[in-house]
Amino acid sequence: MIEIKNLHKGFDGEEILKGIDFVFETGQTNLIIGQSGSGKSVLLKCMLGLFKPEEGTIEYDGKAYSTFTDEEQRDLRKEVGMLFQGGALFDSMTVEENVMFPLRMFTKQRKRELKSRVSEVLERVNLDGSENKYPSEISGGMQKRVAIARAVVNKPKYLFCDEPNSGLDPTTATVIDNLIQEITRENNMTTVIITHDMNSVLEIGENIAFLKDGVLAWKGDKEQIFKTDDKTVTDFVYSSNLFKKVRDAQLSGH
């Protein structure tokens, strides 16, 4: 569980996050949604320890990050998996080497054990047989699956995903969403996903934080978000023509 209390962060005198309070639950897919510039990425980077908040705390399983020693911070990072928007695969390494990388860096396992774990994870993301391919030789959807495999190979407690569906077709995007949700449940991880894709919200939005102008404007789940009358939320949700037409059709009884 990750709990954020009264988080403030600004740059050059401009306040980006204005006192966010939220609890990211374990075993659930926690979504941070909002328009561009609402502070989603800044919040994620604060949680990753890449930005230092000016005020407030981020607690990992009850312990505030600001009280961690350098060694504890390094240990925490070993328990974090990150799925970057573009995958961020190491293009000089094969799929197998990419997935093996965190294990090689942080464990003392033998090569046979490493290969076995990598095969297991690649099989889980339906990529068995692609071990010797380079990232440039596989599709965008496969790259995302390799990135998921690399993020979870160390069995992290926390998984962060920055717009995991960007640049993917709707079918592949759904596959990625479902894969993240399944892996989250299987490993009982605390998964935090940044997205502005309403299809993802509809698929896997178990615990949603809606940010607007650096403030937590709404929270709830995927059932509630399509029922709320909160105008700030409905303006965002129904800015998608598809969702708007579905709602209009429902209202008119068609």
Place this chain on the structure above:
Amino acid sequence: MSYVYSIGEYFLMIKGVFGRMTKRSVLKELIFKEINELIMGSLGIVAFISFFIGGVVAIQTALNLNNPLIPKSLIAFAARQSIILEFAPTFISIIMAGKVGSFITSSIGSMRVTEQIDALEVMGINSLNYLIFPKIIAMLTYPFVIAIAMFLGIMGAYAAAVLGGFVGGDVFLGGLQDSFEGFHLVYAFIKTFIFAMILATIPAYHGYYMKGGALEVGHASTTAFVWTSVVIIITNYIITQLLLS
């Protein structure tokens, strides 16, 4: 002011490179990979340029020796001095700034653009150490490249001078040994070592701290070449003043 900031940032980067070390077994592999890419991959072009420039130096010297009182052995002497003192360490380092330097900048810059460096940081890896330290260690073998450049430069001079009919083989070999000072080799290798550090770190700085996209990677490579060349030339002047004056 931005130059002062960049110089400060460069030295902080150097400090970071020698900070938290990457796992030894991983580092060993990276160092061999860098030696292969940076050093072995440069041997061909260095050998080619050295041999032919050595030949040109010999021909130019021979064609300018019109006075019968000046011995022909001076061709070998002049070729040896220019190759050992300047051509091999400095001229080859400028070429390496273009070849190795732009490779370092573009490879690290591409990693920055595609968030690969962020991925390393999020995993808790000291990305400066992981990316730059192996390059610095690999460049410690750079003096071998320069030794090969010196040897092939002199071979080129011999081939051009003797096979070109400007001077006999015995006279050339005599001139090659004439007034030889061992300290000139020491001087050449001291500056080669310093140039190696410049070649590894300045392009790495421009790649690591670049901002933007693919176009900026190209700009960063060009800027890295210019600054690496400038720093090599200035350092060459200072070292020469200090060691040979």
